[in-house]
Amino acid sequence: MKHPQTEDLAVLQADTPWWRGAAIYQIYPRSYADSNGDGVGDLPGITGRLDHVARLGADAIWISPFFKSPMNDFGYDVSDYCDVDPIFGTLTDFDALVARAHELGLKVTIDQVYAHTSDEHPWFVESRQSKDNAKADWYVWADPKPDGSPPSNWQSVFGGPAWRWDARRCQYYLHNFLSSQPQVNAHNPAVQQALLDVMKFWLDRGVDGFRIDALNFLMHDPTLRDNPPAPEDGRRRTRPFDYQLKIYNQSHPDIVKFIERIRALCDDYGAVFTVAEVGGDLAETEMKAFTAGNTHLNSAYGFDFLYADAITPAFVEKALARWPDTPGLGWPSWAFENHDAPRAVSRWSKPEHAERFVRMKAVLFASLRGNIIVYQGEELGLSQVEIPFELLQDPEAIANWPLTLSRDGARTPLPWQVQHEQGGFTTATPWLPVGAENLSRAVDRQETDPASLLNLTRLLLRLRKDSSALRLGSFTVLHAGETVLALRREHEGRQVIGVINMGASAAKWPAGIPETGKEMVSVNDAAIGSLPPFGAVLFEPED
Numbered sequence: 001m002k003h004p005q006t007e008d009l010a011v012l013q014a015d016t017p018w019w020r021g022a023a024i025y026q027i028y029p030r031s032y033a034d035s036n037g038d039g040v041g042d043l044p045g046i047t048g049r050l051d052h053v054a055r056l057g058a059d060a061i062w063i064s065p066f067f068k069s070p071m072n073d074f075g076y077d078v079s080d081y082c083d084v085d086p087i088f089g090t091l092t093d094f095d096a097l098v099a100r101a102h103e104l105g106l107k108v109t110i111d112q113v114y115a116h117t118s119d120e121h122p123w124f125v126e127s128r129q130s131k132d133n134a135k136a137d138w139y140v141w142a143d144p145k146p147d148g149s150p151p152s153n154w155q156s157v158f159g160g161p162a163w164r165w166d167a168r169r170c171q172y173y174l175h176n177f178l179s180s181q182p183q184v185n186a187h188n189p190a191v192q193q194a195l196l197d198v199m200k201f202w203l204d205r206g207v208d209g210f211r212i213d214a215l216n217f218l219m220h221d222p223t224l225r226d227n228p229p230a231p232e233d234g235r236r237r238t239r240p241f242d243y244q245l246k247i248y249n250q251s252h253p254d255i256v257k258f259i260e261r262i263r264a265l266c267d268d269y270g271a272v273f274t275v276a277e278v279g280g281d282l283a284e285t286e287m288k289a290f291t292a293g294n295t296h297l298n299s300a301y302g303f304d305f306l307y308a309d310a311i312t313p314a315f316v317e318k319a320l321a322r323w324p325d326t327p328g329l330g331w332p333s334w335a336f337e338n339h340d341a342p343r344a345v346s347r348w349s350k351p352e353h354a355e356r357f358v359r360m361k362a363v364l365f366a367s368l369r370g371n372i373i374v375y376q377g378e379e380l381g382l383s384q385v386e387i388p389f390e391l392l393q394d395p396e397a398i399a400n401w402p403l404t405l406s407r408d409g410a411r412t413p414l415p416w417q418v419q420h421e422q423g424g425f426t427t428a429t430p431w432l433p434v435g436a437e438n439l440s441r442a443v444d445r446q447e448t449d450p451a452s453l454l455n456l457t458r459l460l461l462r463l464r465k466d467s468s469a470l471r472l473g474s475f476t477v478l479h480a481g482e483t484v485l486a487l488r489r490e491h492e493g494r495q496v497i498g499v500i501n502m503g504a505s506a507a508k509w510p511a512g513i514p515e516t517g518k519e520m521v522s523v524n525d526a527a528i529g530s531l532p533p534f535g536a537v538l539f540e541p542e543d
Helices: 045-046 050-056 091-103 120-128 189-203 253-268 282-293 313-321 342-349 351-366 395-399 442-448 453-465 468-472
Strands: 023-027 060-063 080-084 108-111 163-166 171-174 209-212 273-277 299-301 329-335 372-375 476-478 484-491 494-501 517-523 536-539
Touching: 023 050, 023 453, 045 050, 045 091, 050 453, 060 209, 080 091, 080 189, 108 189, 108 273, 163 253, 189 253, 253 273, 253 282, 273 282, 282 299, 313 476, 313 484, 342 351, 351 372, 351 453, 351 494, 351 517, 351 536, 442 453, 453 468, 453 517, 468 484, 468 494, 476 517
Parallel strands: 023 060, 023 372, 060 108, 108 209, 209 273, 273 299, 299 329, 329 372
Antiparallel strands: 163 171, 476 484, 484 494, 494 536, 517 536
């Protein structure tokens, strides 16, 4: 690893929003740090360990849900949007977290789960009581077909019909995920205003941005038309959900109108960052619609890399090509890992190559145009932990066992201390096992090793922050071979070239790529003109 020659920060445009090109660190609160010894991470634990994120060089944190919830889906089933679940702490703890983050120069973004609530949310408790109460139309209710069957053929993500019978109203309610996550009726103006009021509540507490979960599920087709069958595409289908084209239970065009209301509110508070999570069959189209121009969200968060079985130059080229530097087109956000997807090193690398692979992956990630979202532990090279069935917590993993996405294996506690039995995460039995292999990658061990992945990640994030080309520049693929990717980032006359060997064998330097220049960073013994296995180098070409 070699130190970069960075540019002066003044080259960055003074009017550039803080989030453009930012590195955002995702914190999964259950697994970051436990301050009270109950085996589950919490807000004070995050606050006490925020210096780790600041030292990493991130611009912001994104905190996964910490709101009051029965935790059937670990916080994505909200029973009170404006309070903290006691397992994580209190609103006072949250305020202290925001204050400490801002002290450290970190922006704070939080999840907002608007497409559904918990069935314990007061809105739903009232809605299900009758067909004529004040919130009767705040959720998606429908009469059965004449034979008593559900109103449409829609299927839930977690398996089985997306409709649940409720005897109180003698109607079905829609749930695109768990049956305990009823779908809100966001066509209702009162519901929209209530959701905007939630957003305002957190903005008033100093939040700097929002990741909006499952945004394309926010509105349905009110006529309840059946979804058509999905054509065979060669992929293995493990859920009824996979057998349909999800046209009518999600992706309604009026979602964009509500997004305009979100943007208007956020603009009232200044430089607030908004990013949509969008998956599914129409993801690219929806992400671009949700982020177009200056009246929609700032960015979209796709699944291009999160479920990919392999990483190749062609795959990277295709993904980045969807988001060219075109006026009016939204700004992308990228993630290689998150709380819903198996760890990238376990998907993309053989175990014997892992140590070299993660270093190459870190250079590639730092080279992408857009925001990069670092999932906690990615800076340590954490791998997927195999969780036995009897210890599984994830409802999707349990329901689809053994054909599971293994979300629990990517949600395991962050190891802070290698000599501590629970990795310094907690003094109790953790809610998920740390994993012996990941314990060996603990923060304190990597902290003292100048050549560690942790210190490489710090170097790369500093490099992105200091280089206008890497943070804001255009992205051009110069070469995409079988294993070698060569790219150019360019901004206002400054260039950075990256040459990355994704293969386990040494590779030739691509023809036509400069072989002289000022090296900024290199890994795995790579150098300008030389590409060992998993070698990668970033450099400024000579004028």
